[in-house]
Amino acid sequence: MSKHNTDLRVSIGDVELKNPVMTASGTFGSGREYAEFVDLNKLGAIVVKGVADKPWKGNPAPRIAETYGGMLNSVGLQNPGAEVFIREELPFLKQFDTKIVVNLCGHTLEEYVNVARAFQNVDIDLLELNISCPNVNEGGLAFGTQCEVVEEVVEAVKREAAQPLIVKLSPNVTDIASIAKAAVRAGADALSLINTLLGMKIDIYKKKPVLANKVGGLSGPAIKPVAVRMVYQVAQAVDVPIIGMGGIFNGEDAIEFIMAGAWAVAVGTANFNNPRATMDVLAGIERFMAENKINCLKDIRGIV
């Protein structure tokens, strides 16, 4: 096969990724878990599992339920806290030639601010703010569902953030474009979407929900059309880079997101189905570009 000269580089908030393939937070651990299967140097960026200012215990088990073409999870963002993460996980990741994105979570505005501060003097490339967490001061309503709250939390974190800030949007909203605009108004350098869709599965023999938490986040190919639609809507509404995700399993899926307006893509649930999914997605993008004589992702970004 003749070598097609493709340029896969993409910039997210002044950080240049060698290619647009990232991992979705919570599906790739902190990279170490997949290092036996994937050359981490080949990834555009690794987005680590959500980190909070203090350790979070997470939800009781069962936390996982498979559904048709997807899965539900209610892990509850179990994590060891910023201090342990920086000491025990980050040094491993630093060995690789890839960009490191730390995903931040919090139960309150103060916790979000604290965790952004904890990374002020830490050598990482980007922050990703998970605003789908339940706000304990508002009866557990997710931060990311109201424009004013999104603005408030993004503004507060942006003030403390030493790295460019990606805001990860919740799809469990009526109008994703207005939430996206609110995040950008408040200073988001980039947006990533979608987080999981709230779902539920019932064990009809036990007559109770499968998940101990009753409800959980739906991910996988089952949500891909919803994700593509939302990326498209957000791309029409804002000018910042968008990272598209939601059921990306191969190169064609990734191209679909890029044509909807995504600058980069993240591979999530596919990692559970195939530990080498990120590499398959990357190879698929390259193949599509070569076969269709596309030199640069920009040439097809948002083309629809």
Added chain:
Amino acid sequence: MSIFAEAVVKENNEIAPGIFSMWLSCAEIAANSRPGQFLEIYTGDSARLLPRPISICDVMGSDVRVVYQVVGVGTEIFSNKKQGDGLKIIGALGNGYDLGQKGPYILAGGGVGVPPLLYLARELLKNDPNADLKIFLGFRTHPFLIEDFKAIGPEPSVVIEDRGEGTVLDNMNKCALPDDALIYSCGPKPMLRAVARWAEERNRPCYVSMEERMACGLGACVGCVVKLRSSQASDGWEYKKVCKDGPVFDARQVIWDE
């Protein structure tokens, strides 16, 4: 070391109603397995995304054996596999049993928790052919693997609950067992809890192999957790991963309230 590979089905037979024994040819995984570890087996069905965690029942040469129950769509797909079919798998995963400890040993297994004890018994006897090994197995309706246990070592003591024969624990209580035995157990949670309590009352070390709904199998998703005592946590407990920290845990560390 974990390996992602395409294994070839060598044999796949129903050995009791709804219970299948499958031999998979995969030299790299066979060479890197130990008792108590498990495989993640992918369904190959694009609508059934998650691999199924199944404990390793035995290893012979370059082949790995799993014995599984058909409980849903995924295991039904496995049951239809024929000799020569391929299956994507990752293995061997998890910590496995610590084989460095001295006997005598008590092995207590229930239902689909019985298979990994066959591999454990074989390895314990390989390390020490004279090892004092007492094996207690329990089944709801139909026993399986009994002949396999007999072929490698002492005759197991078997109960079939639906025949009113009581439980594994009833059987253990009927026997004179060595005071200094090490207990290994795998089976349904109520049985593990009962075995753990039995061991604690006698102040004997006990290792239980736990099960939980799992996604990645690699420690990344943090889906498959059990509650364990922890000196590091301020309130004395934390969730640990069955796939990576387990599936074998020191029974004294397990908090059984969930």
